[in-house]
Amino acid sequence: MxxxxxxxxxxxxxxxxxxxxxxxxxxxxxxxxxxxxxxxxxxxxxxxxxxxxxxxxxxxxxxxxxxxxxxxxxxxxxxxxxxxxxxxxxxxxxxxxxxHPVETTPQSRSGPWLPRLVEVHYANLERIAELMLSRTATGDLPVLPASSTYGAIGAVEKRQALLRGFSALNLPCKRFTRDFSLRSLDTGDLFVFDTWFRTRNGPAPQNPVPLTGDLNKDPHVYIQRQRVRIIMPLNPRWVTTGTAYGEFGSGGVQLAGVCIIKGRVHPEDAKLVPPTNKVLYRASPLVLGIADPFDRDTDLRHSVVFDVIDVDSDSLITVGPWGG
Missing domain, CATH: 1.10.260 (434 Repressor (Amino-terminal Domain))
Structure with a gap:
């Protein structure tokens, strides 16, 4: 033995x-x-x-x-x-x-580290700005738009300028490829993806209900693979358009983007998330949107065979190389 x-x-x-x-x-x-x-x-x-x-x-x-x-x-x-x-x-x-990450540093790939998005559904500009300032010596950042003017033309231009600067940083990250183990994620990791998400408690436009920290009630999206689930709470302030609100309330949507891993959900906080037998991680979404269909990262997209409903758990699972 x-x-x-x-x-x-x-x-x-x-x-x-x-x-x-x-x-x-x-x-x-x-x-x-x-x-x-x-x-x-x-x-x-x-x-x-x-x-x-x-x-x-x-x-x-x-x-x-x-x-x-x-x-x-x-x-x-x-x-x-x-x-x-x-x-x-x-x-x-x-x-x-x-x-010394494997397949995580942008230098090991050609092209930008972030997927190219043709439509941005969610962008937490405050966290992005903080991250940029912590990684660069410059303080030359666009003035963040007020949430009340988020959909205005000027606000869109400022958001796009900030996202261009963010993408240009070419930060080290981990990528949700076919062979990536979610259990290897650690607190503080930047995690890049282009995959199918489940959505829950979708936010409504102009919803005055404050966030509670209880994800049984609060809006969030999540991805999962092989008994590991990553939950990303959504702050309605950073939802960009009416179309985005519809996507987050649809039950399931294909999203590309990046989040920052906050860590595992501790057992004492288990009551604040929907019941599951999976290992749970909490993450803060930075950018979520639709990837350019003509410029998709093949390492992120080489995954899905088909989606089916698991009748025991009433959930959508992926059958194919990534498992459920």
């Missing part, structure tokens, strides 16, 4: 052995017990990754609760040290990937 080569894999084997000794309880039963006994919200997908040694519990309390459920004892010093080593190992690997 091959000896595990990493602390993460060794931790996974230890957890799997504990589960086996306990009679191999189901993932769903462990999730239910953690919630009932300790008020800790786990997910079956996260547990599966931990037992296989593919991921490490980022919250020590979750790790301690799992060990308690499997052994009726808190983690001993050896397990604590192994968890700490596995977590530090994971963080080092993530930082190394960020420092």
């Amino acid at each position: 091959k000896t595990p080569s990493t602390a993460r894999q060794r931790l996974g084997e230890e957890l799997a052995a504990m589960r086996q000794a306990k009679g191999k309880p189901t993932l769903k039963s462990l999730v239910a017990q953690a919630s009932k006994k300790y008020k800790v919200e786990l997910s079956d997908s996260a547990l599966s990754e931990w037992f296989r040694g593919r991921a490490v519990p980022h919250d020590y309390r979750h790790f301690a609760v799992l060990v308690q459920l499997l052994t009726n004892l808190p983690p001993n010093e050896q397990l604590k040290r192994l968890h700490r080593d596995a977590w530090q190992e994971t963080r080092k690997r993530q930082h190394s990937q960020n420092a």
